[in-house]
Amino acid sequence: MKKSMDNSERPAIADLRSGFASLSSLLRAWRAEAGMKNGRRKPLPQKEVAARMGVSERWYRSLETGTPMSLSHETLTSLADALELGPHERAALFWNALSEIVDKGGQEHAEIKMDRLKEFVSAQSRFPAYLIDHSWNVIGYNDKMAEWFPWVRTKGANLMRWVLESPESREQIVDWPAHATLYLAQLRFALVGYPDDPILNDLLTSALRSPECRDLWDSGPRIIAFRQGGEFRLSLPAISASELMVTSQVLLPAYCSRVRFVTLLPS
Structure with missing residues (x-):
């Protein structure tokens, strides 16, 4: 059973927010969840995610560290499959990658x-x-x-x-x-x-x-x-x-x- 943290162990609220402020942070969080889904006590290794996608470990590491990249629909789909994302998480990934429509009116x-x-x-x-x-x-x-x-x-x-x-x-x-x-x-x-x-x-x-x-x-x-x-x-x-x-x-x-x-x- 998961042990609850007391107040002295809990991270600051600002730290909790900052952990979800970028695509890089999303990928790290999902890699951790993928490790749990596979019965591991640690995140899925970057090398394994890259292998599942059919890309180099260096390419994936660059993506996760925030290097600007153009991500096609096919790449996003491959990334979602590699991280074993469910439908809601896939929506979050694609939503994050899409640019906001600007109304010129x-x-x-x-x-x-x-x-x-x-x-x-x-x-x-x-x-x-x-x-x-x-x-x-x-x-x-x-x-x-x-x-x-x-x-x-x-x-x-x-x-x-x-x-x-x-x-x-x-x-x-x-x-x-x-x-x-x-x-x-x-x-x-x-x-x-x-x-x-x-x-x-x-x-x-x-x-x-x-x-x-x-x-x-x-x-x-x-x-x-x-x-x-x-x-x-x-x-x-x-x-x-x-x-x-x-x-x-x-x-x-x-x-x-x-x-x-x-x-x-x-x-």
Whole structure:
């Protein structure tokens, strides 16, 4: 059984963040996980990763130490296979390697498009739907979402903060620890792309004050881009006398790479 660290043994929060601030750090974390998957007590050697990819050890070492490289789809696929990445980790790898789409329409057009997105979300009437930014701030929602989760109406509502810090979430999300682990994995990935974002850093700092969240964070370097098709069992007595099983469907609007549209569909 994994031994919990006391406060004197725990690394500083800044160190935890810096461990996930680059592709190099992601690769080192995934190499460590690959070693664990293969029953080893140490990371998969760089030489073995290179052999699995069919590249030289020097090439892979350069990639992991941060040398800028052009990575094709085939190379990324080979890298994911060599590190035995699951679907979420593969998404994180490809997402990290892709350049952000730039909207040449300017800030004025961006605001208009965001308003239209909010109108689209609020117009949904059958299932709960919401719009969040890259820091999980709730920037739009429909009536059904507010009916299921009234907290979205509060000023500064943030999905990540609610999941990780609210006592209510522990009651409403069945098997909360498993889902909190996945949200922390998404927070790790967000910090890869936005290591200096003040909201993300505050979310991590605040969440890790909770012993439960700290233990989940320490349990392993899981990294997830987003939870497309994630299943949740919800206990919402005001909505249903029995537990609800829902699946999250995540859409990434064009030219709004920092925004996600999510709807909860009954499973």
